[in-house]
Amino acid sequence: MTNQTFEQLKKTYESGRTRPLAWRRAQLNAxxxxxxxxxxxxxxxxxxxxxxxxxxxxxxxxxxxxGEAQFVRNRLSLWTAASQSDALDVAAGCRxxxxxxxxxxAHHFTVELSGAAGLGTNG
Numbered sequence: 001m002t003n004q005t006f007e008q009l010k011k012t013y014e015s016g017r018t019r020p021l022a023w024r025r026a027q028l029n030a031x032x033x034x035x036x037x038x039x040x041x042x043x044x045x046x047x048x049x050x051x052x053x054x055x056x057x058x059x060x061x062x063x064x065x066x067g068e069a070q071f072v073r074n075r076l077s078l079w080t081a082a083s084q085s086d087a088l089d090v091a092a093g094c095r096x097x098x099x100x101x102x103x104x105x106a107h108h109f110t111v112e113l114s115g116a117a118g119l120g121t122n123g
Contacts, residue, residue: 021076028073035066 035042042062046052 025073028069031069032066035062
């Protein structure tokens with residue numbers, strides 16, 4: 001990668017401009033479909049070009065790519081959560097808005113409880 005390319009990518013990243021998660025999920029789904037729907041073509045090409053047996057191509061190439069695409073797709077929400085508590089909510093299967101409301105409610109309850117107990121709090 002050239003310095004110019006790197007600087008351009010860095011500038012774009014730092015601008016905050018990114019693709020939406022729905023677009024990323026669609027791309028990962030398309031990659032899985034590409035590998036699955038074109039399995040025979042990939043297998044025959046790997047055999048013709050590299051002499052690679054069909055089973056090896058399927059196990060070590062195609063299944064690997066499809067599996068990694070699924071792995072990443074399933075974790076996008078977790079990896080892109082705004083905070084650690086959001087990530088924990090996603091991992092627990094909680095919708096972000098619902099979990100935030102639950103945390104706010106729990107926080108307010110804790111504040112009221114500690115105030116009633118004379119513990120004092122800044123929250």
